[in-house]
Amino acid sequence: MPDNDAAKQKAARRAARRISKGTPAWDKDRTRKLFAQYQETHDSEVRDQLIVSHLISCAFWHQNSKTVANRLMI
Numbered sequence: 616m617p618d619n620d621a622a623k624q625k626a627a628r629r630a631a632r633r634i635s636k637g638t639p640a641w642d643k644d645r646t647r648k649l650f651a652q653y654q655e656t657h658d659s660e661v662r663d664q665l666i667v668s669h670l671i672s673c674a675f676w677h678q679n680s681k682t683v684a685n686r687l688m689i
Contacts, residue, residue, distance in 0.1 A: 627652070628660055 646668060653661040 624656070628658065 646665070649661055649665050649668075652658065653665060
């Protein structure tokens with residue numbers, strides 16, 4: 616049975632990675648599921664998905680903070 620459990624976990628990870636077209640880059644429900652899955656499994660693939668999904672928001676905030684800083688210096 617361990618092989619069956621491993622196969623189910625692998626299928627769940629693949630399903631968690633799939634994003635259909637038209638889905639926003641950041642999905643609140645998907646992120647919550649990934650956090651819950653990472654808390655249970657400490658899987659490095661899940662951790663990497665969480666990091667990448669938050670990099671998008673970091674880049675957005677960084678760009679906006681540079682724009683605001685430039686406006687204040689003028």
